[in-house]
Amino acid sequence: MAETGEAAPRPPDRFAIAADLVRRAQRGDAVAMNDLLDLLTPYVARLCGPIALQDSADAAQEALLAVFQGLRNVRDPGALYGWVRTTAVREAVRVARRNQHQIPAELDDVPAAGSPELAADIRDVLGRLSPEHRAILVLREIEGLDEKAAADLLTISPGTAKSRLSRAKSTFRKAWTS
Numbered sequence: 001m002a003e004t005g006e007a008a009p010r011p012p013d014r015f016a017i018a019a020d021l022v023r024r025a026q027r028g029d030a031v032a033m034n035d036l037l038d039l040l041t042p043y044v045a046r047l048c049g050p051i052a053l054q055d056s057a058d059a060a061q062e063a064l065l066a067v068f069q070g071l072r073n074v075r076d077p078g079a080l081y082g083w084v085r086t087t088a089v090r091e092a093v094r095v096a097r098r099n100q101h102q103i104p105a106e107l108d109d110v111p112a113a114g115s116p117e118l119a120a121d122i123r124d125v126l127g128r129l130s131p132e133h134r135a136i137l138v139l140r141e142i143e144g145l146d147e148k149a150a151a152d153l154l155t156i157s158p159g160t161a162k163s164r165l166s167r168a169k170s171t172f173r174k175a176w177t178s
Helices: 014-026 030-073 077-098 116-127 131-142 147-154 158-177
Strands: none
Touching: 014 030, 014 077, 030 077, 030 116, 030 131, 077 131, 077 147, 116 158, 131 147, 131 158, 147 158
């Protein structure tokens, strides 16, 4: 292949693809709606998993249903992922709170990093936290949001977010070492 000196066109990023799908779905394009939900499903599942734990599939389904129902109200398709994140976290907390139950466990030996046992132990310790504490941990430690952004998303004050995060980390540490 001969070089022409022109850079190859960059493929559109997921945000541009999502924005286009939103516009088309809002105009009634059912295929675009299906493609948009397919695009968003892994993102929603990743957010709901550590918050809703064993109920994560239900939480993801509820979140995607809320996205489907509320999509016509999205004014800025470029802000889709922020709106979806808010919706997914809200639904994950709601489902986890509705189905909250303690998962008994004993932590004998700490498994090696990357092992399935370690993932199970982390999930078990997360299960001992309230849905609100899991949500703040996910937003700060996995999503990388600052305390103000996490507080805004959870509709709580920054001070409440800071204290919740502190309590969540403390409770996690205590549960992990007990």
